[in-house]
Amino acid sequence: MLKSDWNFCKEKALQLLLKQESLSFPVEPQRLNTGLSIYFDSIQGYCHTVGLPVSIFCNVQMLQDGCTIFSKDHSFYLILYNEWDKSQYRRRFTLAHELGHILLSHCNDNANSEKLANQFASHLLLPRAALSYIKQRVPFPVLTQLVPFFGVSVTALHYAWKDASLSGLSSPYEIQLIQKIHSSLDTLISHLSEPIVSPD
Numbered sequence: 001m002l003k004s005d006w007n008f009c010k011e012k013a014l015q016l017l018l019k020q021e022s023l024s025f026p027v028e029p030q031r032l033n034t035g036l037s038i039y040f041d042s043i044q045g046y047c048h049t050v051g052l053p054v055s056i057f058c059n060v061q062m063l064q065d066g067c068t069i070f071s072k073d074h075s076f077y078l079i080l081y082n083e084w085d086k087s088q089y090r091r092r093f094t095l096a097h098e099l100g101h102i103l104l105s106h107c108n109d110n111a112n113s114e115k116l117a118n119q120f121a122s123h124l125l126l127p128r129a130a131l132s133y134i135k136q137r138v139p140f141p142v143l144t145q146l147v148p149f150f151g152v153s154v155t156a157l158h159y160a161w162k163d164a165s166l167s168g169l170s171s172p173y174e175i176q177l178i179q180k181i182h183s184s185l186d187t188l189i190s191h192l193s194e195p196i197v198s199p200d
Helices: 003-019 043-050 088-103 111-125 128-137 154-163 172-190
Strands: 038-042 066-070 077-081
Touching: 003 088, 003 111, 003 172, 038 043, 038 088, 043 077, 066 088, 077 088, 088 111, 111 154, 128 154, 128 172
Parallel strands: 038 077
Antiparallel strands: 066 077
16 A cells, blocks of 8 residues: 555545534544445344345355445435444444544455555544554553543554554644644543563
8 A cells, every 4th residue: 555545544634623613532443524425234234124134244244343334416315334343443443434434435355455444434533643643641541541532442542553653743624633632632541551561
């Protein structure tokens, strides 16, 4: 994946976050104002409504995490998720991933579009500007303390934390985002503790 693609995903996620009248964490993709006609339902609920077997959404004998159905003219979208997946973190990431496909104007699934949608989801749920802000104030927090705030898995958080810069904010969008959410971040930071390092 080219760095320009990565930056495009990051910018799209930041623009969507900044578009919100009010922004709270964890980010709930289905509650975001996208300016588009996007609806959400479970795969199971959709299949029940339209009389289709759930098996049509299976991939190698396993039910997909999610998918998007859209009208021919792209005037509306329906994001479907697997309600049998009980992990709220995984479901949140799936919804953000599918939102990424829409906002990045993907017309078909391939390895590259899947990577880009994952990047978008990661930047939407874990804005690097927010992580950088935290990192500058608490360089070595116990990452599990951040999980409830961002509402993602420890694995996703660990990956994004490594990606976050200590050098500060690099774009006007990031600066605007921090201005919008700094009070929430400051409250979170006040409850964080550094890990206990035992002496040698």
